Amino acid sequence: MSARRSAAELSRAIVSCRACPRLVAYREGVKPRASYASQPYWRKPVPGFGDLDGKLLVLGLAPASHGAERTGRIFTGDASSRFLVAALYSAGFANQPVSESRDDGLVYRGCYITAAVKCVPPGDKPTKEEFANCSPFLDAEVSLMPNLEGVLALGSLAFKAYVAHLARAGADVRGMVFGHGATYRIDGQPVVYACYHPSPRNTNTGKLTMPMLVGLLKRIRRDLRI
Template sequence: MTTRPGAGPSSREGADLVTPASPDSPTFPLVAALARTAGELDELVTHCRACPRLVAWREQVGRERRAAFRDETYWARPVPGFGDPAASVLVVGLAPAAHGANRTGRMFTGDRSGDFLFAALHRTGFASQPTSTSADDGLTLTGVRITAPVRCAPPANAPTPEERRRCAPFLAAELRLVQPHVVVVLGGFGWQALLDTLAELGWQVPRPRPRFAHGAELVLEHRDGRAVTLLGCFHVSQQNTFTGRLTPAMLDAVLVRARELAG
C-alpha cells in the first residue's frame, strides 16, 4: 500500500477489495463502487493509472520538480479526498495542482490557492488552523471534506472531457459514501462535472442545466427523497484571488452560508 509523504502508514482498508481491473486499465475507476468507507475509497484512488497522459505528466513533474522544491519527494499520484468522512459540507474543486497537491499528496495543500481556501475554512470554523503546508502539518477539518472531479494534476491545469468522464466514478463514490447536505463548488468546471455525476446517481438535475455563477444556490432532490444544496463560488485560483475577482469576504460568505444550510 502507498503512503503519503510524511503521513505515516496509510489505511489498508482498500487492500482486501476484489478489483475488476488493473490500475492501468481505463475501467479501473469503476472499482470505486466497491468502496465501503471513505478510507477505502481514498486508498483505491491512489493506485489509479487509467489516464496515460495524466500519469505521464504527474510523474514527469515529480521527477523534474520546481526549483523551490528540488529536495522534496513528490507524491506524483492521484490525490484522494481530504477531511471529515462524515462531512455535511463537501467542497469540490477542479484537479490537483502540479506543485501543490501533486507534491504534497493532499488536496489544496502546498500552494497559494490552498493558502486562500484554508485560511477561509479556518475563519469559518471548519479547519483547525489557517495554513496547509504538508500532509503531516496537523491540520484537521470538521464538518467539511475537500475533493475534485479529476484526481491527477493535468497539463496546463486542463483535463480533457474523456479524463473527466473516466475519473467520475471516484466522485460518484465519494458522494455516495459521504452524503453531504451542501456542496460548495469552486468554478464552472467542477459545477458541470458535479451536475453530470449527480444526474447519473439519480438526482433530479434540470434541463437545460443551471449555469454556474458565484453565489448561485441550487437545491436538488433525489428520487429517494433526499435533498442537497449546491453553492457556486469562483475558484480559489491565483487568477481570481490576485485580481480581486474572489475576495476573502466573498469566500467567507459562501462558507458561512454552507454552514447555515448544513446546520
C-alpha cells in the same frame, strides 16, 4: 464492510489508479520547482481529505502541479490552498489556517474536500474522457458521506463535474448554470453552491476576495445548520 473500511479501500484504489495514460505521464513528469528541488513529489492521484461525516463537500477541479501533486494532499502547499484553508478556518471548518504538508496537523470539521479529477491535468484542462474515467471515484466519495447536505463547487469545471454526478444519480439538472454564489436546491439532493475557484488568477485580481469566500462559507453554515 464498514464505511471507514470502505474509505480506506477507496483511497488505496484512487492512489494506485493509472486509467488515464496522458495524466499518468504528466503527473510522473512534473518538473520540480527550484524551491522544492530537495523534496520528493507525490506524483500519484490525490484522494479527498477531511470529515466524511460532515455535511459539506467542497469540490475542486484537480490537484495542482506544485501543490497537491507535490504534497500528496488535496489543497495543500500552494497559493490556492492557502487562500481556501484560511477561509475555511475563518468560517470554522478547519482547526488551523495553514495547509502546507500532509503532517501539518490540519483537521477539517464538518467538511470533506476532494477534486473531480484526481491527477493534475496539463493546463488545468482534463479531457471529457478523463472526467469520465475519474467520475466513479467522485460518486464513491459522495456515497461515503451519510450526512451530506451541501456541495460547494470551486470553479465552473468542478461545478460541471458535480452536475454530471447529479445527472448520473438521476436528478433533474436542467437550468443549473455556474455563477459565483449561485445556489441550487434539487429534490432529494444536497444543496449546490457555486464559487469562483480560489486560484491566484482570481484572488490576485479581486475577482474572489477573502470576505466573499468567508461570507459564502458562513452562509452555507447557516443554511445547513452546521
